[in-house]
Amino acid sequence: MGGALLAEANDVIIIGCGPAGLSAAIYLKRADRDFLLIEEGEPGGLVADANFVENYIGFPEGIDGFSLRNRFLDHLRSLDIPHVESRVKKVRRLNHHFSIETENGDYESSAVIIAAGTRPKKIRVKGAKAFEGKKVFYSLRELLLDSQIDQRIIVLGGGDIAFDYAINLRTRGHRVTIISRSVPKCLPLLRRRAEERGIDLHIGYSPLEILEKDDSIALSCDFCGEAKEIRGDKILIACGRVPNLEILDSKLRRHLYGKGLPETGIPGLYLVGDIARKRYRQIGIAIGDGLLAAMMADSFLKKRGRR
Numbered sequence: 001m002g003g004a005l006l007a008e009a010n011d012v013i014i015i016g017c018g019p020a021g022l023s024a025a026i027y028l029k030r031a032d033r034d035f036l037l038i039e040e041g042e043p044g045g046l047v048a049d050a051n052f053v054e055n056y057i058g059f060p061e062g063i064d065g066f067s068l069r070n071r072f073l074d075h076l077r078s079l080d081i082p083h084v085e086s087r088v089k090k091v092r093r094l095n096h097h098f099s100i101e102t103e104n105g106d107y108e109s110s111a112v113i114i115a116a117g118t119r120p121k122k123i124r125v126k127g128a129k130a131f132e133g134k135k136v137f138y139s140l141r142e143l144l145l146d147s148q149i150d151q152r153i154i155v156l157g158g159g160d161i162a163f164d165y166a167i168n169l170r171t172r173g174h175r176v177t178i179i180s181r182s183v184p185k186c187l188p189l190l191r192r193r194a195e196e197r198g199i200d201l202h203i204g205y206s207p208l209e210i211l212e213k214d215d216s217i218a219l220s221c222d223f224c225g226e227a228k229e230i231r232g233d234k235i236l237i238a239c240g241r242v243p244n245l246e247i248l249d250s251k252l253r254r255h256l257y258g259k260g261l262p263e264t265g266i267p268g269l270y271l272v273g274d275i276a277r278k279r280y281r282q283i284g285i286a287i288g289d290g291l292l293a294a295m296m297a298d299s300f301l302k303k304r305g306r307r
């Protein structure tokens, strides 16, 4: 287990400071609860990666993800809600409370709201691992760290995220090619925009290997039994995301789906936002989940005699 206990037991600990965690924190602040928000990276979550958000109510003209993230953080600051910067390693149930092991020590709480989101799914294509972080990326932010303009970027994937990344990169002046194994599942609107912006789209290409050739990265693919090669400077992979559930110890993981989410089969443990959803992952849903879990946690604490 982790290090020293860093704080008195809190009513609630929220893990993850994306829309779901933020929404829970805002409610708990107004309910006068003692709570702690723990975030491993920059607060705001995945929203900052979104190119243009058009389905968040209150912004009829749409808003870029980075600005929306900043609006969320302004809200957090306006209520004086601090967060602890640390990575949660494990959440355990001990008697009638939870123990949260982090990189910087352990915390305790009566209830926990897990809002830790998802991470990109790794692909099993020869060469992908060897070039990861250099020419092959799973995160738009990491890819952009050292990208000059007018690079040739290959985006792998056919969902909303792949198309959103591709449009974002095109807007930044890169030449973009999307490779999709099957007919893209993205919103028709995103596909239309990608085509209007001159993004190349190859459908039915199954990636086989990533190699370095003459200062380029070469992606070899199978297309209906025919060998194809696409050259670029970098590859961005957006082939699905997996929930960050391994922060829960195995005993907790066995009882997650006992009740209707965000409640779990463990009293006082709530699962909210993208981590809780296999398919329907959106900002508004995450915010609703976070709010509902915070209200449920408040009732749970009252029933246990904590005001």
Ligand SMILES: Cc1cc2nc3c(=O)[nH]c(=O)nc-3n(C[C@H](O)[C@H](O)[C@H](O)COP(=O)(O)OP(=O)(O)OC[C@H]3O[C@@H](n4cnc5c(N)ncnc54)[C@H](O)[C@@H]3O)c2cc1C
Pocket (backbone or CB within 6 Å): 015, 016, 017, 018, 019, 020, 021, 038, 039, 040, 041, 042, 043, 044, 045, 046, 047, 049, 050, 051, 052, 053, 054, 055, 086, 087, 088, 089, 115, 116, 117, 118, 161, 164, 165, 244, 247, 272, 273, 274, 275, 281, 282, 283, 284, 286
């Ligand atoms: C490119 C892109 C475009 C999108 N466009 C839209 C859109 O237009 N409209 C829309 O509604 N939705 C959109 N989404 C989806 C939306 O961003 C997510 O549904 C939403 O951010 C989920 O919120 P969340 O709080 O559940 O998770 P996240 O936003 O993923 O936040 C989880 C947080 O938990 C933290 N965390 C993870 N593990 C740990 C740990 N062990 N310890 C501490 N902290 C941890 C992470 O650092 C992160 O900050 C888009 C997503 C992407 C990637």
